Amino acid sequence: MILQDLAKSLQNCQRCKLATLGRTQVVFGVGNPHASIMFVGEAPGFNEDQKGEPFVGAAGKLLNDLLASANLSRDQIYIANVIKCRPPNNRDPEPDEVETCKPFLMQQIQLIKPKLVCTLGNWATQTLLDRKVGITKVKAQAFYMKDFVIFPLLHPAAALHQGNLLDTLKEDFKKLKEFLDRHSQPAPAAPVLNIEPPQPAQMDLFS
Numbered sequence: 001m002i003l004q005d006l007a008k009s010l011q012n013c014q015r016c017k018l019a020t021l022g023r024t025q026v027v028f029g030v031g032n033p034h035a036s037i038m039f040v041g042e043a044p045g046f047n048e049d050q051k052g053e054p055f056v057g058a059a060g061k062l063l064n065d066l067l068a069s070a071n072l073s074r075d076q077i078y079i080a081n082v083i084k085c086r087p088p089n090n091r092d093p094e095p096d097e098v099e100t101c102k103p104f105l106m107q108q109i110q111l112i113k114p115k116l117v118c119t120l121g122n123w124a125t126q127t128l129l130d131r132k133v134g135i136t137k138v139k140a141q142a143f144y145m146k147d148f149v150i151f152p153l154l155h156p157a158a159a160l161h162q163g164n165l166l167d168t169l170k171e172d173f174k175k176l177k178e179f180l181d182r183h184s185q186p187a188p189a190a191p192v193l194n195i196e197p198p199q200p201a202q203m204d205l206f207s
């Protein structure tokens, strides 16, 4: 299966009650299907539900700025949510909704094969770490899983609601950049050429 097939198979998903609670559309995910870095948020909000893309409102704009601070751009990464349909009035996803939708996130991860998954906020972090941990305890640290590393971060929307978290989030993206710098392949050095002047016989070939 390729990523587009999975997206298509969810277009009219009715597997959980969010299908009947006022969603406009399923918000599958967006970005580079071969990305080595994935960002995973909680669930679509109003703007995401309208546009069909994760992180397009004010939180999305802040995320773009934070990505730029870590030398990342949207076309290098893939962004998805744990829950693909907007919960009414942006309420927290309910356990049965997470349970039903999580397998599709795991399939996305299996198809994209990222090396690093940055979880944004408590929900995504707890869902992927598969344990009840507070985001403030685990944020900006690397957790080595079987197939990828999880790097939890605060959700950008939290920094929009509580301005004092913005500096923390910026600091944490600095730590993400340091992690990426430590683990990125150095650019190949320019080839060292050692070319002897042509012998007369070689020059004849071009005469």
Ligand code: SF4
Pocket (backbone or CB within 6 Å): 010, 013, 014, 015, 016, 017, 018, 019, 026, 083, 084, 085, 097, 100, 101
């Ligand atoms: S939230 Fe997930 S499981 Fe529920 S209807 Fe949407 S796509 Fe299907």
